[in-house]
Amino acid sequence: MARTPRNTLSADLIVRTALELMEAKGTDAFSLRGVAGELGVGPMALYTYFRNKDDLYDAVRDHLMGLLPAVPSDEAWPDQVRAVCRSLRLLMLQHPCLAQLLAGRPLSGHETARVAEGLLGVLRAAGFDAETAARTHTTLFTYVLGSTSWEIQMAAERRDPEAWRRLRTSMESLSARDFPSVVELAPELARTTGGDEQFDYGLDLLLAGLQLQVRTPS
Amino acid sequence: MARTPRNTLSADLIVRTALELMEAKGTDAFSLRGVAGELGVGPMALYTYFRNKDDLYDAVRDHLMGLLPAVPSDEAWPDQVRAVCRSLRLLMLQHPCLAQLLAGRPLSGHETARVAEGLLGVLRAAGFDAETAARTHTTLFTYVLGSTSWEIQMAAERRDPEAWRRLRTSMESLSARDFPSVVELAPELARTTGGDEQFDYGLDLLLAGLQLQVRTPS
DNA sequence: ACACCGTACTATACACTGTACGTTAAGAAC
DNA sequence: GTTCTTAACGTACAGTGTATAGTACGGTGT
Structure with a gap:
């Protein structure tokens, strides 16, 4: 022994x-x-x-990052981009710690590079030039990171009853005279702090902008 | 005494x-x-x-958040939105700690509400319905938060020579066979981790998507 | 078989952190 | 002068990451 x-x-x-x-x-x-x-x-x-x-x-x-699936190869590029972004978000929701791990440190490692390679490859194949592909990659990544981190953060807050109560009361203490829109839209704001729909809404805005840009190159 | x-x-x-x-x-x-x-x-x-x-x-x-300027009132709504997002980013760059302060905790406080009120007011005045205004607000906020946090993070990393050296070498260790796009676009990727152009690129994509949506309501 | 050495792991210690708890004394109210 | 409130103190605790030094195992060379 x-x-x-x-x-x-x-x-x-x-x-x-x-x-x-x-x-x-x-x-x-x-x-x-x-x-x-x-x-x-x-x-x-x-x-x-x-x-x-x-x-x-x-x-x-x-x-x-190694758990992310490969990019589907038999789809149009906007759908491929959507798939990559969605699967990254799902992975982050499944492993909430990933949000902090991604946000706090620079990207490195082979699996991480593999994911970047997948998205960049899609963009290059779609005809984006080098600079635009890089810009788009960064934009998409930071959008997914920001929105999903926020979603996770808010979900965690909602789980803590004490914090949630304080948040509600601080919301209700806002005067409707000074903050008419915030007070009026409070229920909508609470509903749109996460969820598939909210994520897809922003993602579709970005994709719409991208497709517009492809069709009308400067 | x-x-x-x-x-x-x-x-x-x-x-x-x-x-x-x-x-x-x-x-x-x-x-x-x-x-x-x-x-x-x-x-x-x-x-x-x-x-x-x-x-x-x-x-x-x-x-x-109290240091943020008021929304300019004599401009078209896309320019107002742009102004709000840009000034939030600038404030974050000026006070790097703000990135962590915003990301880690739910929003609360009167000054924070004032900022939300400004953006929501612009969106409502532009004709967005309640739900779309809330969704757009969240999307814009998370985009600014994610992209600017990332920018600050990368800038800090670049300032630490040891970390920067390790990042470079780990980049260079990637084989061009396995990661053709990443290797090819390495210089562009390094250049697009921040800066006004990168931020505006993503912001304009979102705004283009928004304007498209306004013109063709479902 | 035996000495050797690199390495995997342990033990101790340091300088921190946030904060719970109990105490003290300054200023105000009567 | 007495009493009450409260701002600030001191002590203590359970943590943290990690520098440094020591120890014993496993494989290697002779």
């Missing part, structure tokens, strides 16, 4: 454990000590496989 | 000090102890004015 068994760890095992922990106890509850504890190991053991916490973050992000 | 002078603090003074600290030492360097130290006061003194750290965060965010 080895008192300190070796080679029981691996980068992949650590990543999967970290991911499980984030999904079970919430993104914020994640800590190196927590992951190490789950693995029955001291906190410093992780530093054999990752330079620091951010490095582990990046690895988890890339692992999640 | 009073050993513990009283009434030297105020919510507003604390907010301003917190803001100064965040801008001087970076958003992450902000801590209750740091703010209290700057004010020559114990950490717990702040709890007289704020329930907790998030509460202070919200106050700082609302304070910053």
Whole structure:
């Protein structure tokens, strides 16, 4: 019986454990000590496989990006773009921690590059020049990131009854004289903080703009 | 000489000090102890004015939102929308901490409501119905939030030479066979992670989609 | 078989964090 | 002068990431 068994760890095992922990106890509850504890190991053991916490973050992000399906190849380019954006959003909803992992750090890793490659390939094949393809890629990515992060954030807030109550009362304290539109549209605003329809609404605006641009090149 | 002078603090003074600290030492360097130290006061003194750290965060965010200019009233609605989005982005660039303050917590506070009121008012005046106005508001807000947060994040990364070097090398390690588009467009992608042009590109796509929708109501 | 060495892991320690709790003293009201 | 409220203090706790140093296992060379 080895008192300190070796080679029981691996980068992949650590990543999967970290991911499980984030999904079970919430993104914020994640800590190196927590992951190490789950693995029955001291906190410093992780530093054999990752330079620091951010490095582990990046690895988890890339692992999640690997779960994205390939771009459908037998569709028109607007539908392909829609598919890529929708599947990224779905992945983020399925793994809420992904929102923070994507927002907080630059993109890196092979799986992440694969996803970018898919979208860029669609855009190039559709006839976009290099600069426009890059601009469009960034625009789409930041839209998906922003809107879905917001959606997740709001959903989390709604789950916390105390925070939700405070939000409602602070909403109701607004005078209808000073803020007529906000007060009038409060129910609509609450309804449009997320959901498939809201996401598709913005995405379709972007796609409409794109198609218009393709048809009338400057 | 009073050993513990009283009434030297105020919510507003604390907010301003917190803001100064965040801008001087970076958003992450902000801590209750740091703010209290700057004010020559114990950490717990702040709890007289704020329930907790998030509460202070919200106050700082609302304070910053108060700096946004009013919506120009003598322009066509697409230009008004553009002006609102641009000024929010500029404020975020000027106060990088605002990105995190907006992303991490739900919106609240009077100044924040004032800004929402401005944009919603423009949309209602332009003839959008309640639901479409709310959807558009959310779409525009999340686009500005996502794209500008990303821009700030990338700019910060570029300022850290170590992180920037690692990013470059990880980019260059991608094989041109597996990731042809990413490798080919690397320079364009690096160039389009921010800047006025990139922001306006996406914003104009959204506005083009919106105008199209107005002209051809379902 | 045995010494060796790189490496996987442990142990300890440091400088932080937010905040719960209990105490003290300043200023106002009577 | 007495009493009440409250602003600010001090202490303490349970965390955090990680630098540094030490230890014992596994595979390799002789």
